[in-house]
Amino acid sequence: MSLPLSHPALRAADPDLAALVAAEEQLQADTLRLIPSENYVSTAVLExxxxxxxxxxxxxxxxxxxxxxxxxxxxxxxxxxxxxxxxxxxxxxxxxxxxxxxxxxxxxxxxxxxxxxxxxxxxxxxxxxxxxxxxxxxxxxxxxxxxxxxxxxxxxxxxxxxxxxxxxxxxxxxxxxxxxxxxxxxxxxxxxxxxxxxxxxxxxxxxxxxxxxxxxxxxxxxxxxxxxxxxxxxxxxxxxxxxxxxxxxxxxxxxxxxxxxxxxxxxxxxxxxxxxxxxAQPSFRDYSHAVVANAKSLASALLGHGYDLVSGGTDNHLILIDLTSKDVPGKIAAKALDRAGIVVNYNTVPYDPRKPFDPSGIRIGTPSLTSRGLTPDQMPAVAAWIDRAITASRTGDEPALAKIRAEVAELMAAHPAPGLPAG
The missing domain is CATH 3.40.640.10 (Type I PLP-dependent aspartate aminotransferase-like (Major domain))
Known part of the structure; x- marks a missing residue:
């Protein structure tokens, strides 16, 4: 999906910076953003x-x-x-x-x-x-x-x-x-x-x-x-x-x-x-409950793939995954997922024996994907992508990561993000 050009005054005044903004817009449009502290704001908030x-x-x-x-x-x-x-x-x-x-x-x-x-x-x-x-x-x-x-x-x-x-x-x-x-x-x-x-x-x-x-x-x-x-x-x-x-x-x-x-x-x-x-609108109440429903569905699917979740699951928007049993450090997994178009952050887990800059876990969340309209029915597919990417990270299978990235981009094209230029 290619986004239309935007920010004409910025492009005229500073084409280098405008190009970077456009690239970030494209990145946010094409990737599955699972960092729990991130989201998409509305066009009204941007304005x-x-x-x-x-x-x-x-x-x-x-x-x-x-x-x-x-x-x-x-x-x-x-x-x-x-x-x-x-x-x-x-x-x-x-x-x-x-x-x-x-x-x-x-x-x-x-x-x-x-x-x-x-x-x-x-x-x-x-x-x-x-x-x-x-x-x-x-x-x-x-x-x-x-x-x-x-x-x-x-x-x-x-x-x-x-x-x-x-x-x-x-x-x-x-x-x-x-x-x-x-x-x-x-x-x-x-x-x-x-x-x-x-x-x-x-x-x-x-x-x-x-x-x-x-x-x-x-x-x-x-x-x-x-x-x-x-x-x-x-x-x-x-x-x-x-x-x-x-x-x-x-x-x-x-x-x-x-x-x-x-x-x-x-x-x-x-x-x-x-x-x-x-x-304060009724639609936001629906959104907040959908965030939790998606997180619970995603957590359940990850448990089905044999992942260890801190506290065994989630009550909110956030899932903390301990990758020790998968024999993949969190940092390696996070970077592989990024190459697969799935954006997470590596994170310490409770009683982590590894150092904070190279921890055992990754942290994921559902606010952004919920803002794009994804539902609990799609969370098993998201969990499967995560599992495939982490498996590929153990063997350095870059073609597998590239294949996931293409699949992710296809799904994201069907769910435009709030605030981004219409594709």
Whole structure:
């Protein structure tokens, strides 16, 4: 499938960059994107991201700016905030964070002092760098305490969470992560946090769209602070939000500005507003449930091919595969799959004996393929491609990978992606 030429002004001004954009459009059109943190945004979100709102500097908050000429910008930001509060049912929302990591850092700035104990899931167990892991600023400036999962089940060890929390008395407890295939028990975390005298921070970056669509329980009744990116399952631009109970609103806003950031990216704020509007539609509820249905179908098919899935399957959009029994390292498998037109990322698995840059697993997810209209009935074929490609990676069978890539491209041509030029 060959896409039509697009971006005429860019082609005229900078043909080299325009060619790279066109190549990326073609790559996204032709390949099966299984990275769980990626998605396709709508044309409306893309258009909002490229508006003249880019031209404005808007330090401060609506009605309290440090620049004049904010009459329209204030309305844009208020619209995004109102939609966030309505969609997630929260008291307060801040839509200014540039991305997920700065949003999490703002939580530390608002509620902790350097050296304070903070608690989160260990990175190798499925957590995020910004949950107090050592190589992150959050692990350098604060005393990180990490919990993990049960070795036999791959599920979060809530007994360990409670024991550590009561022993260490952290200021913050983070729940959520980047490689968690199961439902997060927000109520259990909240009970532990209350007992330990900690604030509970729910990082829902991966599952925000599932929560918005009712396909995953919401942390709102349980968490003091909610952090999320606005892309991934929410299908918005690359940005972030912090949401909180009313009593924490002032501290959150002060931490974002002037604590960490200057002027917000108004074009991103507008695109977030569009994405939140889209997520409030009945069709998005259908989409979020379809993401989970596809993930469950794909997990079942992979189990049928003899793959070891961390926790035995999935409740959400994400599947973590331990390739140890297949005798293929995750990095080799991921690169072979890429040559076959199937885009994944190599990933550590719990208690991984291999190094993080050469781990035992791969991480896959269904947000993007669901946005293209694929259904559970097609997941066995996807699993078969994955199996064929990983088998080929063991023997270096490049013709087999090329054959899969052609088959993938044929299926993708029948399912055009949102936001890409029509083929």
């Amino acid at each position: 909002a991201s490229g508006t003249v709102l880019q031209n404005k500097y808007s330090e401060g908050y609506p009605g309290r700016r440090y620049y004049e000429g904010q009459q329209i910008i204030d309305q844009v930001e208020r619209l995004a905030v109102t939609r966030a509060r309505s969609l997630f049912g929260v008291d307060h929302a801040n839509v200014q964070p540039y991305s997920g990591s700065p949003a999490n850092l703002a939580v530390y700035l608002a509620f902790a002092q350097p050296g304070d104990p903070v608690m989160g899931m260990a990175l190798p167990m499925g957590g995020h760098l910004t949950h107090g892991w050592g190589v992150s600023a959050t692990g350098s400036w604060f005393r990180g305490i990490q919990y993990g999962v049960h070795r036999d089940t791959g599920l979060i060890d809530l007994d360990q969470v409670r024991d550590l929390a009561l022993k260490e008395r952290p200021k913050l407890i983070f729940c959520g992560g980047t490689a968690l295939p199961r439902t997060i028990d927000f109520a259990a975390f909240a009970e532990i946090a209350q007992e330990a005298g900690a604030l509970l921070v729910a990082d829902i970056a991966h599952i925000a769209g599932l929560i918005a669509g009712g396909a995953h329980p919401s942390p709102v009744p349980h968490a003091d602070i909610i952090s999320t990116t606005t892309h991934k399952t929410l299908r918005g631009p690359r940005g972030a939000m912090l949401m909180a109970r009313a009593e924490h609103a002032k501290a959150i806003d002060k931490a974002i500005f002037p604590g960490l950031q200057g002027g917000p990216h108004n074009q991103t704020t507008a695109a977030i507003a569009v994405a939140l509007h889209e997520a």
